[in-house]
Amino acid sequence: MEFSSLKEQRTEAHxxxxxxxxxxxxxxxAESDSASNSRSSSSSSSSQPTSSRRRMRTPQSNATTAGVGATEAAAETPFGQAMANPTDQDDGHTQPLEDGSLPTPGLGSAEHVPLTSASYDEVSTPETEEKPMKAHNLLQATELLQAGGNPLSPFAPAPILRLNAVRISGAGRALRPSYLASLCRPYMDPTLSTQNPNTSILNLLYYGxxxxHVLPGQPTTLPSILALTSSLAGDLDKLDVFRNIEASLAPxxxxxxxxxxxxxxLACxxxxxxxxxxxxxxVxxxxxxxxxxGRIRNVLGGAETLQGSATFGTRTKQAFNLEFGGPLAGNPDIEYKLAAFxxxxxxxxxxxxxxxVKGVRASINSSYTDEPKGIINAAEDDEATATTTTQHEVAYEASLRELGRVMGNASVAVRKMAVSxxxxxALSWTWVREGRDSPVLPSRGSKVRTVLEYAGLGxxxxxxxxxxxxxxxxxxxxxxxxxxPTTSPSTPSPFPEEKSSEAKSTSVDTDSTLPSLTPSLHPIYSTLTFRSGLLHPLTSSPTHFSDRFQLGGPTSLRMFRHSSLGxxxxxxxxxxxAFWSLGLSLLSPIPRKPHWPLMLHTFFNAGxxxxxxxxTGKEYARGWSELVQPSTSxxxxxxxxQGQLRVELNAGVPLTARKGDGTSKGLQLGIGIDFL
Structure with a gap:
């Protein structure tokens, strides 16, 4: 009875x-669904289990029957199951509180902790902690380069970089894809690389x-990738198709x-x-x-150019020229040209x-520029800082030359030349090496030009x-x-020297005198030029008038008339x-007027x-003897x-002249670009 009554008490409490x-x-x-109209349905559904449980607690006459019925009813509830299994009583949520209510874990309880995003990640992957993202090697290499570190130093090795891809944006609007692929090929194709021992020597000569450069996927450093980027951006700029090209690196x-x-x-x-x-x-x-x-740029989408000109002048009565050309595939430094003139x-x-003269001409031109590398002290070696450009041209020309409109007082020799x-x-080769800092007024550097021509192919x-x-x-x-000064200021002596008071006063006087004399005397620019030529016939026939050299005039030999020597x-x-000429010119700004475009000029010419x-024989030797009798002025x-235009007004005299040379005494005016 005690057991039955105890169970009834527990059942009622439960x-x-x-x-x-x-x-x-x-x-x-009901509070959470206040916005909806389902409050009544929620309350009715919640009252149904309560009334059913109350109907289960009706009193019965038989205590044993009531105890068994209560036991079966209690066994159906969670509390009854917990009482039926005493081993599960250790769980805190199965024990009722003092007021008879069950503990419900909620916000703030020890059993319930609100799940945040961080705790969800910990619960879902408790064993795999996410490591911080590693900085890209490009950022580290850039910081090392900006800090002034040596990327090739073995004590601070530079981060390793690998070229993965070359992306060119904006070029498809002007250039065809096949030409862009040929432009990038020498940088990306391993069969053309110098690292390939089986590469052809012709590829090295063609691509230069x-x-x-480093190939894609190879470990390298930031300077190597920057060199490749600069070279490829320079190739796009040489096409003369885009207004500007921006180059950058990115992970x-x-x-x-x-x-x-x-x-x-590369953004074009x-x-x-x-x-x-x-x-x-x-003039x-x-x-x-x-x-x-007139000129049409990028005719076929491969940086081709079609240009033409028409000229009318005092000596050149009329001249017409039509030319089509463009860069060869894979190397913008090499161009082809087809011309009719x-x-x-x-x-x-x-x-x-x-x-x-009427004819056609086909040529292949190449141009390479060598820029100084490294850090150079310009005060010690000015010529080392100059940029050198080398040009080659191989050309074939077929032309028809006619001499006509012979004047009434023409000589017999001229009339004979104009008969047919x-x-x-002819096939010609031209080589030019330009290393001067200015073609008009050079202060350092030199220029060499050579032309070889063979005529006999027809x-x-x-x-x-x-x-x-x-x-x-x-x-x-x-x-x-x-x-x-006795010692260079850039390289002072490491040993201190004691100077007497007399020496100190002398040095002070010299230094104070130098600034006062500097404005009255400016630097002098000197130019030395030598020209020579030889025309040798391959048959017994004399050379043609159109192929011979002309000498004399303000641009070739001053104080002589135009083409009056020989x-x-x-x-x-x-x-x-055959001819030779030598010219020495000295130019200096006008004293106290260095900003004027006028300069003082002194010259000496010979040729x-x-x-x-x-x-061959005595007459042939006599021709050579005439060359050693120069005409000088x-x-x-x-x-x-004004820019590259140069205007000279000279006053001079011929010092020596051969019989028949046309001299010009007094004042002589010369206008042109290329002077002796």
Whole structure:
């Protein structure tokens, strides 16, 4: 009985606790659903279990039957199951509180902790903690380079980088994809790289230094990738298609990329205008002319150019030229050109005739620029800081030359030359090395130009022709030579020296005198130029008038008339088969007016020209003896410079002249770009 009554008490306590819990749950649900109209349905659903439980607690007459029935009813509830299994009583949530209610873990309880995003990650992956993202090697290499560290130092090794891809944006609007692929090929194709022992020597000659860069996927450093980026961006800029090109490096965004992979990004700006048209007037080399030029850029999407010009002048009566060209695939430094030309020149001023030439020309041109590398002290070696450009041209020319419009007073020799036209088929090679800092007024550097021509591939003109030109420029200040310090300020002596009071006073006086004399005497620019040429016939026939050299004039040999040196026939200049000329010029700003475009000019010129006979012997030796009898001149003048245009007004005299040379005493005006 005690057992049955105890179980009844526990059953009643349990039922009361469940009723209170159900009421609390119903009120919480009603509050959460206050916005909806389901409060009545929620309260009715929550009252149903309470009434059913109350119906289960009806009193019965038989105590044993009541105890068994209560036991079966209690066994169906969670509390009854807990009482039936005493081993589970250790759980805190199975024990009722003092007021008979069951403990419900809620906010703030020890059994219930609200799950946040961090705790959810800890619960879901308690064993795998996320490590912090590692910085990309490009960032570390950039910081090392900006800090002034040596990326090649073995004590602080640079982070390893690998080229993953080259991305070019904006180029598809102007260039065709096949040409872009050929432009990137020497940088990406391992079969063309210098690292490949089986690569052909022709590939090295064609692509140049482009095949010496690092290949994609190879471990390298930031300077190597920067060199590749600069070279590729320079190739795009040489095409002269885009207004600007921006180059940058970025971590690779392709799947599977690591912290070492880097992408080269080249952003091409807007394309330049395709159509260009201009008119101009030119004065120089003893003539004036007016010209109209037109050009169409990027004709076929491979940086091709179609241009034409028409010129009309005083000496060149008319000249027409139509040219189509573009860079070869994979190397913008090499260009091909196809041209058709026609010009009519008036030589009546010195030869009593005119020349008309029509022909075609095909050429391949290459240009390479060598820039100084490393840190160079310009004060010690100025020439080392100059940029050197080397140009090559291989050309074939086929032309028809006609001499006509012979004047009435022309000599017999001129009339004989104008009897029949001449056909020339020649192959030529031109090499130019330009290292001067300025072609007009160089202060350092030198220039060398060589032209070799072979005519004999067809036609009546058969000869070998060679020309050479060498020029150098320097600047110096006599005042610096007079007051040069005993020790260089850039390399002071490591041992201190004691100076007497007399020596100190002398040095102070010299230093104070030097600034006062500097404004009155400025640096002097000196230019030394040498030119020579040889025309050798391959048959017994004499050379043609159009192929011979001409010498004389303000741009070639000052104080002599234009093309007035060499053999003559009744006053007509016939040209020469060999010549040489030498010119020395000194230029200095006007004292106390260094900002004026006028400069003082002093010059000395010497040169001579001869014509070789077709037969060897005494006459052939006499021709060489004429070359060692130079015609010379000297004088002073003023020089006006505007860009590359140079205007000279000289006053001088011929010092020596051979019989028949046309001298010009007094004042002489010269306008042009290329002077002796």
């Amino acid at each position: 039922d009361a606790a469940e009723a209170r819990a159900a009421a609390a749950a119903a009120s919480a649900q 230094s482009r095949t010496s 690779s965004v392709f799947p599977g990329a690591t912290e070492e992979d880097v992408d080269v990004i 700006g807007k394309p330049k205008g395709r159509v260009f048209l201009k008119s101009s007037t030119d 120089g080399n003893g003539e004036g002319s007016a010209s109209v030029q 026609s010009h009519d020149r008036d030589y009546s001023a010195f030869a009593s005739l005119s020349e008309a 036209p001449s056909v020339k088929s 036609g009546d003109a058969q000869h070998f022709k060679a020309e050479v030109e060498a020029s150098t420029g320097r600047h110096f200040s006599p005042l610096r030579w007079l007051f040069r 053999p003559k026939s009744d006053g007509d200049s016939l040209g020469g088969d 001579q020209m001869c014509q070789f006979p077709t037969s 000297a004088g002073v003048g003023l020089v006006y410079m």
